[in-house]
Amino acid sequence: MALNFDLHRSQFVTNPALRFVVYAVVALLLNVVHVVFLRFVAVSSVTPDLLLILTVWIAIVEGQFTGMIAGFLAGLLFDVVSADVLGSNALAKTAAGFVAGYFWREGYAMQTIGSYRFLLVVALAGGVHNLLYYFFYVRPMQISFGMFFLKYGVATTLYTTVAAVFPMLYVNRRKDQ
Amino acid sequence: MRRFIDFVVRFKNYITLGTLVVMSFAFMSVGSLSQLGGFRAVIVGSIGWMQSLFAWIPNPVALKSENLALRELNLQLAVESARSRQSMVENATLRKMLELPAYTDYHLIAADVIGKTTTQSRNYATINKGIEDGVQEGMCCITDAGLVGIVIGTSPHFAVLQLLLNRDTRVSAKVQRTRVDGIIQWEGETFLVLKNVPRSLDVQAGDVVLTSSYSQKYPANIVIGRATQVSEEANSLFRRVVVEPAVNFATLEQLFVVDTRPNSERVALERRTDERLPQRSTP
Numbered sequence: 001m002a003l004n005f006d007l008h009r010s011q012f013v014t015n016p017a018l019r020f021v022v023y024a025v026v027a028l029l030l031n032v033v034h035v036v037f038l039r040f041v042a043v044s045s046v047t048p049d050l051l052l053i054l055t056v057w058i059a060i061v062e063g064q065f066t067g068m069i070a071g072f073l074a075g076l077l078f079d080v081v082s083a084d085v086l087g088s089n090a091l092a093k094t095a096a097g098f099v100a101g102y103f104w105r106e107g108y109a110m111q112t113i114g115s116y117r118f119l120l121v122v123a124l125a126g127g128v129h130n131l132l133y134y135f136f137y138v139r140p141m142q143i144s145f146g147m148f149f150l151k152y153g154v155a156t157t158l159y160t161t162v163a164a165v166f167p168m169l170y171v172n173r174r175k176d177q
Numbered sequence: 178m179r180r181f182i183d184f185v186v187r188f189k190n191y192i193t194l195g196t197l198v199v200m201s202f203a204f205m206s207v208g209s210l211s212q213l214g215g216f217r218a219v220i221v222g223s224i225g226w227m228q229s230l231f232a233w234i235p236n237p238v239a240l241k242s243e244n245l246a247l248r249e250l251n252l253q254l255a256v257e258s259a260r261s262r263q264s265m266v267e268n269a270t271l272r273k274m275l276e277l278p279a280y281t282d283y284h285l286i287a288a289d290v291i292g293k294t295t296t297q298s299r300n301y302a303t304i305n306k307g308i309e310d311g312v313q314e315g316m317c318c319i320t321d322a323g324l325v326g327i328v329i330g331t332s333p334h335f336a337v338l339q340l341l342l343n344r345d346t347r348v349s350a351k352v353q354r355t356r357v358d359g360i361i362q363w364e365g366e367t368f369l370v371l372k373n374v375p376r377s378l379d380v381q382a383g384d385v386v387l388t389s390s391y392s393q394k395y396p397a398n399i400v401i402g403r404a405t406q407v408s409e410e411a412n413s414l415f416r417r418v419v420v421e422p423a424v425n426f427a428t429l430e431q432l433f434v435v436d437t438r439p440n441s442e443r444v445a446l447e448r449r450t451d452e453r454l455p456q457r458s459t460p
Binding site: 032035036037039040064065068069072075076079080081082083085086087088090091094095098101136137138143147148151152 | 189190193194197198200201202203204205206207220224227228231234292293294301329330337344364365366
């Protein structure tokens with residue numbers, strides 16, 4: 001059993017095609033979770049952005065180039081599923097992937113994800129993501145972008161950073177084992 | 178050629194970023210999901226099916242506040258019921274005297290809310306009635322308390338509503354007491370704002386705000402909410418009227434789709450006029 005698991009794990013690490021398939025499946029599942037279940041954990045109508053955490057993860061593991069493309073595709077999928085303006089999440093998550101990609105270091109991906117640095121990257125990428133997203137969001141509303149961003153953008157970024165503790169702890173545990 | 182390839186390889190991240198940003202803007206210019214034609218029905222149907230699978234999961238926080246809201250509503254209705262019985266008799270007599278047409282009785286389609294996205298400023302709901310039940314895009318939705326929103330997407334068995342608490346909301350409204358007109362918009366959080374109300378006109382906290390007959394999308398005289406705060410806008414000739422919606426969106430579970438569509442003759446006339454007067458806009 002342990003041998004089987006190690007084999008699968010090593011295949012996952014060495015086979016990029018397999019990794020990308022897993023990312024796509026996880027992105028689809030997170031989209032469903034977002035639309036169907038996330039309202040149960042909403043705090044004052046603010047929810048964590050799980051797809052942003054996935055985008056940051058991919059950018060740290062695969063690099064800036066793949067992170068941007070993953071962010072774009074994950075955002076576009078979310079725009080379609082959530083009935084949002086098509087392209088708004090795609091743009092914001094592309095930027096998030098670009099920012100997170102600067103923290104990619106070959107061979108050190110799991111060390112980054114398993115440490116507090118991951119939370120900092122999520123907070124930074126989340127800040128850029130929400131800055132862009134809410135800038136375009138408030139355009140038809142004739143209200144102050146600053147106030148709206150402080151109310152929703154900062155709160156969403158903080159909640160997403162808190163949610164990123166779970167993958168961080170998971171990777172940290174696996175590293176220790 | 179070699180130089181060009183070296184350039185692309187060297188700056189591939191920036192080139193990719195630029196390309197993806199341009200593609201995102203291109204998608205944004207296409208607009209919302211409503212402009213994707215038949216693809217939209219598939220998405221609405223799939224999401225509706227998934228949400229209906231988990232609609233049975235109770236939300237204890239929502240149930241508690243709904244109970245409280247229902248008790249308050251029950252008390253108000255008991256008082257209003259007694260008053261309205263008297264008013265109906267008077268109204269019927271006066272209408273007969275003035276020879277006004279009777280109020281239109283709309284056909285209502287009852288529906289359950291099976292999914293809600295009231296998070297991160299994306300305020301949409303999915304209901305378990307669709308095209309096969311007579312629901313069509315553009316129909317408005319109400320509860321016993323008041324206006325909920327408008328249908329923006331349909332599939333054979335499901336429909337997606339844009340709730341009032343949405344950045345695209347523009348409802349032509351009037352104050353019940355003084356008949357002052359304005360436009361209802363959402364500016365974040367859980368309240369609405371009545372805009373375009375001149376300072377000289379009479380609007381007070383506590384006034385009931387209704388849909389106006391100027392709107393093509395919404396039938397007239399549906400309760401939107403109650404004015405809670407009236408303030409002067411700085412450097413403006415208008416007032417800012419904060420309106421608390423009559424409907425509690427956090428506990429929304431059942432609603433009615435109002436089977437009305439805009440009068441085609443009126444729409445055609447207003448469209449012709451719009452073409453001649455490009456500055457004019459109808460919310």
